[in-house]
Amino acid sequence: MHKQTNLTRRGFIQHAAAGSAALTWLGSGQGPNLFAAETARPALLGGKPAHAGGWPAWPTWRESWEPAVLEVLRSRRWFRGSGQTVAEFEEAYAKLMGAKRCLATASGTTALLVSLHVMDVDAGDEVIVSPYTFIATYNAVLINKALPVFADTDPATLTMDPASIESRITDRTRAILPVHIFGLPCDMDPINAIAKRHQLAVVEDACQAWLAEYHGRKCGTLGDLGCFSFQESKHLPSGEGGAVTGNSDALMDRCTAFHNCGRATGGFKGERPYFTRGSNYRMQHFQAAILTQQLDKLVSDTARRRANADYLSAQLRQIPGVQPVRLPADSRAVWHLYPFRYDSREFSGLSRDHFMRALGAEGVPVSSVYHEQYFDGLMDEAIESRGFKRLFSPQRLKAYRDSFQELKGNRQACAATVAMTQNMLLAERSDMDHIVEAIRKIRAHSAALAKA
Ligand SMILES: Cc1ncc(COP(=O)(O)O)c(C=O)c1O
DSSP states (O other), X not given: OOBSOOOOOOOHHHHHHHHHHHHHHHTTTOOTTTTGGGSOOOGXXXXXXXXXXXXXXXXXXXXXXXXXXXXXXXXXXXXXXXXXXXXXXXXXXXHHHTOSEEEEESOHHHHHHHHHHHTTOOTTOEEEEOSSSOTHHHHHHHHTTOEEEEOOBOTTTSSBOGGGTGGGOOTTEEEEEOBOXXXXXXXXXXXXXXXXXXXXXXXXXXTTOTTOEETTEETTSSSSEEEEEOOTTSSSOOSSOEEEEESOHHHHHHHHHHHBTTOOBTTBOOSSTTOSOOOBOOOOHHHHXXXXXXXXXXXXXXXXXXXXXXXXXXXXXTSTTEEEOOOOTTEEOOOSXXXXXXXXXXXXXXXXXXXXXXHHHTTOOEEOOOOOGGGSSHHHHHHTSHHHHHHSOHHHHHHHHHHGGGOHHHHHHHHHEEEEOTTGGGSOHHHHHHHHHHHHHHHHTHHHHHHO
């Protein structure tokens, strides 16, 4: 396995033996300071880092993938319309996802743009969106000149709270856009039931959820259309890239036509060649060649990530103030990032930023990921634009802007989440122990850290 650094791995067994008695005690729900003297000092206070080695590098490549890329290069067929490599990837990806069809796109963002267009999201419409997401989800709606109306986030699951959806529906609502963030499946049954009751489309943002499962089916195949990203940080990377999956030939033909400048596709045709609107959102063969080579690796990496995540969750649940996410019943996450909820009250008031700095010093890189991005100015810019003012009444835009204040679950999720980077779950089981050890150590010394 490639490593980002070649530092000698600290002998965990040796180190753990010294601290194991204290670790057992600390897991018993006692106060954070009780056995501090018995545990190693945190790195931020001059101790030895819990994890001295690096973490698996990302992305990686194998020599065995090179011939497929060279073949595209030497074929001189680089544009999608002149070769078969993209179509081969589409077939393989659809099969892996259990979808009838797949359309490869230039990116996850363009997969969302295609899907929203095909589900007839038009200027002046509203789309109910998960606010806890990468900004591309908001942008895909805004670029269609529609309003991304935020459902609330369930802080325990980090996904759209289905109970918050119905109160957001207006006569303009056209679609629901749930996000399987970090590869955590949304609770899709209630979301689909609400969509059906109100005749709304469901477009899944599965851009971080390759192979995630809900009730035995893959995320991205549970609504009308599903969108994936293959950007470089993703579990299936090709630098840039994306896909739309779906089970309806009629919808997928429309997607294909729209992403290919409006060219007739399958049963979606007219009297003239360019009878429908479209754009150029096509994938290149170079991207597809790299992607097809990685499908087996995606499956094996996912199994490894799941095993490490399960182990980590079981360990972290023993530590007061650290809460792994809750998944819907009968679902399996793929852990793009590994998030947990941090409660500073159990860490002597140590702020989340300070906790993250202490973890970083232990050799465990983490981040707070998403914040309340709707306060950053992008939404104001959109709703103050000429177009939005033409499309929505001043009352609607004011009520919309005011509604951001009510997203209490999302506020909590943004304030308390700490997430490990996506490569970490590909490491060894002993590396997971280092993460647990680092957090226990920080908790044991949290009072001293808070004062430092
Ligand atoms: C949740 C989510 N939606 C959409 C996207 C957009 O994908 P891309 O970067 O491939 O355009 C991403 C990518 O980071 C994402 O994480």
